[in-house]
Amino acid sequence: MKVVIIGTGIIGLTLAKELLDNGCYVTIIEKEPTVGVHASGRNSGVLHSGIYYPKDTLKAAFCTDGKPLLKAFCETYNVDIDQCGKVLVTKTKDELAGIELLYQRGTENGIKVERLSKSALEMKDPFAKTVGEALWIEETAVFDSKEILKRLIDYVKEHQNGTVLFNESFKSRIDDTSIQTNNQKLGYDLLINCAGGYADKIAHKFDVAHHLKLIPFKGIYKKLNKNIAKKVNHHIYPVPDLENPFLGVHFTKSISGDVYVGPTAIPAFGAENYGIFENLGIESLNILAKDAILFLTNEKFRRVALTEPKRYIHKFFYDEARRLVQELNPTDLEASSKIGIRPQLVNWKTKELVMDFSIEKKENHIHILNAISPAFTCCFAFAKHVIKNYLD
16 A cells, blocks of 8 residues: 655654554655654653543553553663653642542542642642642653654654655645645545644645644743753643643753743644744744634633733743742753644634644545644554555
8 A cells, every 4th residue: 555644753663663563555755854853753752641531541551551652662762761650749728629530530540640749748848738648650651752753753764664755845635546735646545643732734635624623722831940950850830721732831840951831821823933033934924823713602711811922921831830830949940942843623613722632534545633742642543543544
């Protein structure tokens, strides 16, 4: 079978590897000159436990199956991974109900999760702070996401049945077995759309999922001063609002030892709107109009839109971070170039945010429409699921 994959993000690359391992001929196209320019290359590198997700979701299932597969890949290809663990803390007594819910979900999902009293947390992680109970998730880890992307792209390039085309962007669908790129006509038996923030637009050109649209959100981070970063032994996360897809400002260890604080979740005006005025255009007006409609019709979106933008202001960002730890000065949070864009899928018929992964198939084309966090953790299980359930 001849397969064309659009996009060299983590899902596109793991699908390519799995298809090659199953005897297919794979051509993967990427509009950028190299791998990891956008979401996958800006990933925090956290191997998530899956504690946030209800048991009957794809996210929960793929975390369970994907964690050992990702660890095995890192071991095989000598990619550093540090099982530093994570503490989930409460900022108010009202969040204790969230601790209870997450503990139950963790247990249901087969995750080893430990309840910690305030004094037990102080012994486990003296830097973290909680109002009441906290949770300890030992299996949460951190890895080098760019190294994984590099190993995967090399695997495809070096495989006798694999081809990687950089600076090659999808332009249009020609017919049932071919597409037009900026450079050539490409034929296929099967096409898989893994185009990240542009996946919905490509799907619509194949007359698929017109009711699903991606809205971009911008995540901005601060970097913790190195002297303070030495005190962070584990990831430190707050109890999130489980009705929204964002986890709130948190402390994330990187494989290099740096600690990042964030991110925000601010509506962006383009799939690549990393700077304030970067990559704006006509599409920015369309996104602004969609944001306005969601603001008026969706309470969850309105809550995000009203609370997140203030985190652009250093004081508000600092205030959120300060509530998670024993000590932090405003000057401990330094500027960082780490910025990511997360495309969030919306069902435009209901105006509801789509919280789980979304995969759509029609005829001989498959569209991966909501491969957001924890997609990196889930990637190998995600690829196996697609091949098992969506290939005839």
